[in-house]
Structure formats: structure tokens, C-alpha cells
Amino acid sequence: MLTANVAKELWQELSGRYNLEWAPIQVGQIKLEILQIRDLEDYLVSNIEAQGLSLENFPYWAMVWDAALVLADFLVKQEPAAPRRILEIGAGLGFAGLCAAARGHLVTLTDNTPDALAFARLSVFHNNLTNARVEYLDWSAPTLDGNFDWIIGSDILYEIKNFSPVMQVFGKYLKPGGKIILTQGIRGTGPKAFFDLIKPGYTVRYQEKKLHSGGEGKKILFFEIKPRK
Numbered sequence: 001m002l003t004a005n006v007a008k009e010l011w012q013e014l015s016g017r018y019n020l021e022w023a024p025i026q027v028g029q030i031k032l033e034i035l036q037i038r039d040l041e042d043y044l045v046s047n048i049e050a051q052g053l054s055l056e057n058f059p060y061w062a063m064v065w066d067a068a069l070v071l072a073d074f075l076v077k078q079e080p081a082a083p084r085r086i087l088e089i090g091a092g093l094g095f096a097g098l099c100a101a102a103r104g105h106l107v108t109l110t111d112n113t114p115d116a117l118a119f120a121r122l123s124v125f126h127n128n129l130t131n132a133r134v135e136y137l138d139w140s141a142p143t144l145d146g147n148f149d150w151i152i153g154s155d156i157l158y159e160i161k162n163f164s165p166v167m168q169v170f171g172k173y174l175k176p177g178g179k180i181i182l183t184q185g186i187r188g189t190g191p192k193a194f195f196d197l198i199k200p201g202y203t204v205r206y207q208e209k210k211l212h213s214g215g216e217g218k219k220i221l222f223f224e225i226k227p228r229k
Contacts, residue, residue: 001133002125010118019043022126025095027069028076030102034093035123037062061092061116066211067154067183068092070220072099074181075152080104087148087173089137089166090156094120097152101132110137110144139165147175154183157190163197170202170225180225183209191221202227 002010014020021038024031037043040062075086076099085106088097093116097109101124109120109132121134137144139162151174156166170180184191186208195204206223 001130002121007122007125010122014115014118014122025099027072027099030076030099032098032102032123032127034064034095034098035119035126036064036093059115061111061113062119064093064095065155065185066218067185067220068095070209070211070222071096071152071154071181071183074183074222075100075105076103078103078105080106084149085146086150086152089139089151089153089169091120091134092116094123094134096154097132098123098127098129100152101129102127104131107132108144108146108148109134112136112138137169139169142169142172144173147173149175149178151178151180152182155185156182157184157194160190160193163194166194167198174227178226180223182223182225184221184223186219186221191223195223198225200228
């Protein structure tokens with residue numbers, strides 16, 4: 001948990017580069033305020049025009065994707081069985097992990113983007129989530145300590161180059177008897193390719209969940225994955 005002085009310094013540093021706002025959210029009975037970029041669409045358009053943002057440096061971390069909403073909804077419905085520990089990978093702003101922590105789960109939110117980590121750390125501090133921590137995690141060279149009952153992630157299966165590193169994270173950090181919960185928007189062939197790859201070592205159950213957003217129903221894939229015994 002940040003100190004008040006460090007949080008203030010971090011806010012000042014970020015506000016020099018971004019137009020910040022605290023966005024109120026509610027998932028079930030959980031209410032939080034999450035730090036995000038104000039008028040994100042305008043920010044992206046201006047930076048694409050001024051800096052020529054490409055897919056490689058596009059700030060995916062700054063968006064709350066539909067799959068994160070579905071994951072958060074699932075997590076807040078789960079009783080926080082002590083001492084269950086949850087690792088969120090590719091957390092971005094940390095929407096799902098923050099909601100899980102507010103529900104009472106012990107959560108470690110991780111990402112490899114410094115600004116994503118800074119936003120998540122300020123959200124943890126702002127909401128006084130003493131049972132959440134934010135850590136750097138490079139899937140290709142993971143150095144995080146500990147292991148976890150659950151590993152969770154949303155929309156992380158969109159780049160084939162990440163599949164082997166993600167599997168490495170699963171093998172390194174999942175406790176015996178633990179499980180992995182992933183949510184993913186239905187687009188591209190990433191999910192199928194990934195689950196074809198892990199099939200020899202894991203059992204996979206999935207279902208389609210419908211997210212009602214803007215008067216439209218969007219399908220999100222929900223996966224529950226366990227190592228084969």
C-alpha cells in the first residue's frame with residue numbers, strides 16, 4: 001500500500017501526462033472509484049494523430065474491456081474463502097482485481113506496463129484496499145514471489161507470441177489444486193489456438209456469457225481451467 005506522500009507524488013506525475021478522473025463503478029453490491037483517463041477516446045485520437053500510435057504501442061491497458069466486466073461480476077459473487085489468494089495477470093487498470101479485493105479476496109494485480117501499474121496502485125490506495133497489492137510481472141521472465149489458488153485474466157489471448165509465456169506463468173504460480181479463470185471477447189482465433197496448445201496438460205470448461213451493454217448483448221467466453229491430475 002502506498003503512503004499518502006507517495007500517492008500524492010504519483011498523482012502529480014501522472015496528471016502531468018494525462019487528464020485524470022475517478023470513475024465510480026458498481027458490480028453487484030461492490031462500489032469503487034477507479035482511476036482512469038478522462039475522455040479516453042479524445043486522448044487516443046489526439047495521440048494517434050500526433051505520435052502515430054501503432055498496434056504495438058497502443059495503450060490497451062487504459063481501457064476497461066467487456067471481458068473484464070464479466071470477470072469482475074463472477075469474482076464478486078464468490079465467497080472470499082480464507083486464505084484464498086488470487087493473481088490477476090494483464091490487469092491493466094485492474095478493474096476485475098480491484099472488485100475482487102473489495103469483495104474480500106486477497107489479490108495481487110500484475111502488469112508489465114509502468115503506467116498501468118501506477119493507475120492500479122492509486123486505485124488501491126484511494127479505495128483503501130489493504131488486501132490488494134500491485135506488482136510488475138513480465139510473463140517471459142517472471143520473478144514474482146509466491147503462488148496462488150486462482151489465476152485470473154481478461155482478454156489476454158489475442159497475441160499468439162504470448163501463449164508460451166502465459167503457460168509458464170500458470171506452471172510457476174498456480175498452487176496444486178488451484179484453477180485458472182479467463183474471460184475473452186469472441187474475436188479472432190486466439191482462444192481456440194491457445195486451448196489447443198494447453199489441452200495436453202489442462203482440462204478446460206467454457207461457456208458463453210452475455211453482457212448487456214448499450215442496449216446490445218455481447219457474448220463473452222468464460223473459461224475455467226485446471227491442471228490434469
